[in-house]
Amino acid sequence: MLGTRASPLALAQAHATAAALEETHGWPAGTVSIFEVRTTGDKVQDRALAEIGGKALWTKELDIALLGGTTRLSVHSCKDVESERPSELVIAAFLPRADVRDRLIGSPSIEALSQGAKVGTSSPRRTAQLLRMRPDLQVSIMRGNVATRLNRIAEGAYDATFLAAAGLDRLGIDEGCAVETQDFLPAPGQAAIAIECRADDEETRALLAAIDHVPTHRAVLAERAFARAVGGSCHSPVAALAVVEGDERIWLRAELLSSDGTSHVAGEVRAEAGDEEAAGAALAEELLGRAGPDIRALFTGS
Numbered sequence: 013m014l015g016t017r018a019s020p021l022a023l024a025q026a027h028a029t030a031a032a033l034e035e036t037h038g039w040p041a042g043t044v045s046i047f048e049v050r051t052t053g054d055k056v057q058d059r060a061l062a063e064i065g066g067k068a069l070w071t072k073e074l075d076i077a078l079l080g081g082t083t084r085l086s087v088h089s090c091k092d093v094e095s096e097r098p099s100e101l102v103i104a105a106f107l108p109r110a111d112v113r114d115r116l117i118g119s120p121s122i123e124a125l126s127q128g129a130k131v132g133t134s135s136p137r138r139t140a141q142l143l144r145m146r147p148d149l150q151v152s153i154m155r156g157n158v159a160t161r162l163n164r165i166a167e168g169a170y171d172a173t174f175l176a177a178a179g180l181d182r183l184g185i186d187e188g189c190a191v192e193t194q195d196f197l198p199a200p201g202q203a204a205i206a207i208e209c210r211a212d213d214e215e216t217r218a219l220l221a222a223i224d225h226v227p228t229h230r231a232v233l234a235e236r237a238f239a240r241a242v243g244g245s246c247h248s249p250v251a252a253l254a255v256v257e258g259d260e261r262i263w264l265r266a267e268l269l270s271s272d273g274t275s276h277v278a279g280e281v282r283a284e285a286g287d288e289e290a291a292g293a294a295l296a297e298e299l300l301g302r303a304g305p306d307i308r309a310l311f312t313g314s
């Protein structure tokens with residue numbers, strides 16, 4: 013049994029995972045059954061996540077089902093999985109990563125937003141990146157699943173918002189204009205689907221190893237090592253994106269910002285196979301070393 017959150021996006025990702033397992037192992041459709049779990053993050057919709065305790069909100073109830081043996085695997089949006097996980101669990105596989113960019117909804121570009129326009133997001137990263145480019149904009153909290161956020165724009169409650177292209181694509185929603193990663197570096201793990209199981213469950217680990225997308229896995233290891241090493245919380249504006257280049261090396265770019273976007277440090281590193289996590293940690297140390305006190309106050313370091 014596979015554990016998942018019950019949002020339309022989470023269910024689409026769970027079905028994609030079940031289908032990948034069934035196809036790879038030659039099992040009849042429906043062999044992998046799906047167990048829907050409502051997490052605290054799903055129940056509390058009216059506050060920023062940072063206020064109600066951060067990212068474990070999306071994973072805790074799934075972890076309980078997995079550790080208690082109700083499920084054998086959990087499927088997560090990797091972006092929502094805190095960088096420190098219980099040692100009894102392991103991310104054993106990733107599905108091939110989708111479009112890593114954010115999409116702007118409600119305006120053809122950031123430049124085209126009118127002076128003082130109202131942008132809804134509750135991501136500290138998107139807030140800081142946007143204010144860095146457009147300090148005149150008014151950013152306020154917007155939560156809810158993808159459909160809810162699109163409705164809020166359609167109703168005119170906000171002029172614009174950002175949504176991950178990956179989520180929109182997986183739901184078959186062709187809306188918004190992609191913002192390029194050089195302007196708007198995504199969150200660590202964005203667009204990757206992480207499949208977790210118990211670390212001591214060798215049988216499930218082997219079944220998952222067969223569907224693991226190695227370039228995605230290597231890239232996300234670097235991004236998550238970076239996120240872990242900078243420390244920080246769900247209040248901390250952090251971005252990181254790694255890609256595997258033609259020669260098999262990974263190229264990791266990352267950035268830390270102050271909450272209002274007035275300060276910013278960015279850097280990049282390349283790493284050979286096997287060195288992804290060390291490279292992520294080294295880049296974290298470099299950026300923290302170059303960051304001013306306003307950024308350093310938001311991150312704890314490793």
Ligand SMILES: NCc1[nH]cc(CCC(=O)O)c1CC(=O)O
Pocket residue numbers: 089090091092174175176177178179201202203204205
């Ligand atoms: N924070 C919620 C969340 N978690 C993962 C995605 C999108 C899919 C992904 O990045 O894999 C989203 C929605 C969004 O940010 O637009």
